[in-house]
Amino acid sequence: MSALALQDCDVFYGKAQALHHVSIDVAAGEVVSLIGRNGAGKSTLLKAAIGLNAVHSGRRLIGDRDVTALKPHQLGRLGLAFVPENRRIFPNLTVEENLKIATVMGRKGPWSLQRIYQLFPRLQERAAQGGDTLSGGEQQMLAVGRGLLTNPEVLLLDEPTEGLAPLIVDQLIESMRVINAEGIAMLLVEQNLKVPLKLARRQFVIDNGRVVWSGTTAELQADRARIESLISV
Ligand SMILES: Nc1ncnc2c1ncn2[C@@H]1O[C@H](COP(=O)(O)OP(=O)(O)O)[C@@H](O)[C@H]1O
Numbered sequence: 001m002s003a004l005a006l007q008d009c010d011v012f013y014g015k016a017q018a019l020h021h022v023s024i025d026v027a028a029g030e031v032v033s034l035i036g037r038n039g040a041g042k043s044t045l046l047k048a049a050i051g052l053n054a055v056h057s058g059r060r061l062i063g064d065r066d067v068t069a070l071k072p073h074q075l076g077r078l079g080l081a082f083v084p085e086n087r088r089i090f091p092n093l094t095v096e097e098n099l100k101i102a103t104v105m106g107r108k109g110p111w112s113l114q115r116i117y118q119l120f121p122r123l124q125e126r127a128a129q130g131g132d133t134l135s136g137g138e139q140q141m142l143a144v145g146r147g148l149l150t151n152p153e154v155l156l157l158d159e160p161t162e163g164l165a166p167l168i169v170d171q172l173i174e175s176m177r178v179i180n181a182e183g184i185a186m187l188l189v190e191q192n193l194k195v196p197l198k199l200a201r202r203q204f205v206i207d208n209g210r211v212v213w214s215g216t217t218a219e220l221q222a223d224r225a226r227i228e229s230l231i232s233v
């Protein structure tokens with residue numbers, strides 16, 4: 001049974017169809033990647049999963065429950081957390097205030113402010129600083145921390161490593177391993193293979209709003225040249 005699944009989903013922006021019969025699933029505790037070039041439909045799919053985009057036809061499932069009609073805040077209560085591409089840090093709030101907002105909205109569970117500071121010591125060092133003073137990597141840590149504080153079953157991450165220096169990317173990968181080891185499943189969107197190959201058990205490739213390939217990470221490695229051509233610009 002999947003922690004989260006989209007089955008045969010169509011999504012539209014106005015009259016323009018952005019996703020065509022898309023199916024993707026994440027098992028409890030699993031890391032799944034969604035890879036594709038710019039404009040392929042990755043963010044559209046994540047937003048369909050979290051309820052920010054309506055599913056026109058097809059189904060959204062959490063476990064065996066049909067949640068196609070539910071709104072984002074209802075899906076949040078059922079254990080989905082979304083870390084958007086632009087990170088949406090409140091610039092006029094401190095780091096700690098940015099984190100505390102999530103605890104207000106969240107579910108009960110093991111993730112506390114203290115545990116977020118354990119995972120990301122940099123955030124504790126900067127707890128009293130304004131959100132607008134953070135580096136890109138620190139902003140990403142804050143966005144992930146906020147997602148975790150809602151105590152999710154599945155964390156949906158939209159290009160978390162985009163624009164970050166290699167050293168910071170490696171630190172984030174380690175943090176994501178720790179998070180996954182705590183039993184949290186992830187749907188990880190990336191434009192290239194570097195991070196997915198290190199973290200995910202299964203991979204989905206999207207192009208022109210359609211899932212054009214899916215398989216295990218080992219299968220991807222065996223078919224790597226073709227996959228690279230599917231996601232290169
Ligand atoms: N809010 C929107 N309104 C209309 N079209 C959109 C909107 N968001 C995305 N699109 C279009 O949907 C397609 C997929 O976009 P997106 O999901 O953002 O791609 P990706 O995240 O893979 O770069 C693109 O053609 C994009 O222009």
Ligand SMILES: [Mg+2]
Nearest residue numbers: 042043044085
């Ligand atoms: Mg995107």
